Amino acid sequence: MSEVTSALLAGAIVLALVLHLAWQARASRNRASTALAVEQDRIRTVIADAANVSDGTAGVITWEGSWSGLRVQLRTIVDTLATRKLPARWLSISITEPVAVPGTFDMMMRPGSPTTFSNFDHLDHTLPKSSAFPTEAVLRTDRRGVHFPLETIAGHLGIFSEGRAKELLITPKGVRIVWLLAEAERARYGVFRQAEFGDATLDPALIERLLVSVSALRDAINKSERQAA
Known part of the structure; x- marks a missing residue:
């Protein structure tokens, strides 16, 4: 040749x-x-006026709209941090309306490694918890010595018993739950290092259920604080 x-x-x-x-x-x-x-x-089908307001961050898609007269935000996050065994796809559901709390309350389940969706690791103060909270939960806040309605919060954590809810964040500006949608397919990620999540997608019933959960918790906190005032 x-x-x-x-x-x-x-x-x-x-x-x-x-x-x-x-x-x-x-x-x-x-x-x-x-x-x-x-x-x-x-x-x-759940948030009729949902608008895609994503800012271009890789792996993060954000929608905002209204549900039952409340401002809400829905976000999907692909977490590919090297500290995780497998990449994960998270669903963040928030109601962005005022909440009667004096600071940031953050409950993280099994906080063994950093995440791309939370500032939990930057909160300085760990809160004591009662047996009403999940065993694997750690509670933190940004302010020492503040009072949170812990009994009220503990009474609205049933959704965390299923093992897929990862974080509950409560601030004066709103309430958020982060839910594990799926982990990457092990074989494909192991060979090609590609984060593929199969047919895992958003279920309107799950979105509605999480919105109902955060809404009920917000209402209960605001009611308890009004009664205490």
Whole structure:
């Protein structure tokens, strides 16, 4: 084989590889766009005016809208931190309305490693907890010596018994629950280091259920604080 023929063959191989990679990238973008449209339709069955307000952060999609007269936010987060055994996809559900608490209350389940969705590790003060709280929960706040309605909060944690709720955040500006949607497929991630989550997607029933949960907790806190005043 002549040098010219070898060079032409090598060039053809490189061109074919470039075209294949470009096709893969385009196919991946098309799949992502289709999946996003499907999820937005599902979100809008619960939050009719949900608008995509994402800021371009990789792996994070954010919607905002209203539900039962309350301002709400829904966010999906792909967490690929190296400290995790497998990448995870989280669902964050928030009601962004005032709550009668004096500071930040953060309950994290099994806080063994940092996360991309929470400032829990930056809160300086650990709160004591009663047996009414989950055994694997750790409570923290940003202010020492503040009072939180712990009995009221503990009475609204039934959803944490299922093992998929990860965080409960309560601040004067709202209430948030973070839920584990799925972990990446182990085989594909182990071989290709690609975070694929199979057919795991947003379930309108789950969105509604989490909204009901955070709304009931917010109402209970505000009612208890009004009665204490």
